[in-house]
């Protein structure tokens with residue numbers, strides 16, 4: 392994939408030693424928040440520094456489900472009205488009704504957000520790794536090789552977890568964007584999970600397809616497991632899948648490799664000071680059971696703006712307690728019984744509308760609706776996990 396070049400947007404020397412706000416990390420969460428701060432008319436923004444360590448970002452294919460109108464509508468490159476799910480014995484394809492599964496390229500997102508921020512004289516950029524964030528003697532500051540810079544508020548997306556938090560898994564994947572010689576893809580349907588190749592020799596994995604046209608699609612092989620795989624494992628499974636289900640000549644245009652932490656956020660999110668605030672991955676915006684974070688970042692950004700305006704509390708953590716409980720249950724289930732998961736996902740998709748499942752995963756359901764989901768799942772392994780049995 393193309394790199395999203397950030398370096399050209401940044402200064403290498405801090406312009407001043409104190410700012411109203413500092414955001415550490417010009418990634419997904421940092422830029423969403425920076426633009427929201429700049430746009431918010433009821434917050435008198437005086438100065439904002441964005442500090443970023445990396446010169447480039449690998450392009451990420453950010454997907455999410457959402458109704459049609461949102462802040463990043465103009466960046467949506469492709470959207471799908473149907474979602475498909477497959478496992479041995481189950482094949483589901485459903486209309487998402489008012490939702491759309493949508494794709495934004497991270498490169499487009501960075502360019503769009505950075506160009507907005509660059510036009511604002513209140514915003515400075517520093518291209519430098521932050522070595523530490525502290526609140527010594529009541530002064531919030533970031534420590535860099537170019538000196539210390541203080542601020543009233545520091546927001547940072549540096550993950551302060553995850554590996555120590557249990558249960559912990561990686562969502563890791565290799566995707567090939569392929570072009571086929573003939574029309575093979577259904578352009579209206581994204582395949583969220585296809586367990587057709589699932590077996591007992593590998594940890595839990597599935598395939599994922601985002602068709603961009605009838606001849607072009609991103610096909611990914613995704614694992615949920617504690618350990619990462621050798622490159623050849625993903626390649627072999629992708630080749631096998633394409634040979635079996637997309638059996639036409641194809642060329643590989645680009646590749647997407649990635650790993651996303653699947654873990655619960657630390658219980659205490661603000662360690663140093665109530666004005667040093669974690670955002671994005673550091674705040675638990677990546678949902679532990681799915682790896683999705685884009686829309687959770689949007690919601691968290693709005694909550695931070697509301698908190699700065701004294702309209703609401705800052706949510707700690709991002710998810711309500713019962714959703715953290717479900718996520719913990721789900722991760723423990725995968726960790727203990729990975730071979731049972733294709734069957735459990737199959738029950739989930741066979742017995743519930745896809746739009747309803749997505750509503751649940753977006754944490755927009757109520758207790759009654761959640762009970763309906765759990766009642767319709769095979770209970771044996773859930774009960775074992777709840778009783779903390781290992782066999």
Ligand SMILES: Cc1cc2nc3c(=O)[nH]c(=O)nc-3n(C[C@H](O)[C@H](O)[C@H](O)COP(=O)(O)OP(=O)(O)OC[C@H]3O[C@@H](n4cnc5c(N)ncnc54)[C@H](O)[C@@H]3O)c2cc1C
Nearest residue numbers: 416418419420444445453454520521649671672683684685
């Ligand atoms: C390949 C891939 C695909 C994904 N696809 C999806 C998807 O389809 N849908 C979805 O919802 N989520 C997806 N995610 C998950 C999630 O949306 C992204 O990981 C998202 O980028 C997280 O946002 P963030 O701001 O927390 O972290 P990042 O976007 O990674 O931003 C963190 C920033 O902080 C900078 N930084 C780190 N340390 C320092 C330091 N010491 N000093 C200064 N800067 C520092 C980094 O360089 C980076 O720019 C995907 C993740 C990956 C890896």
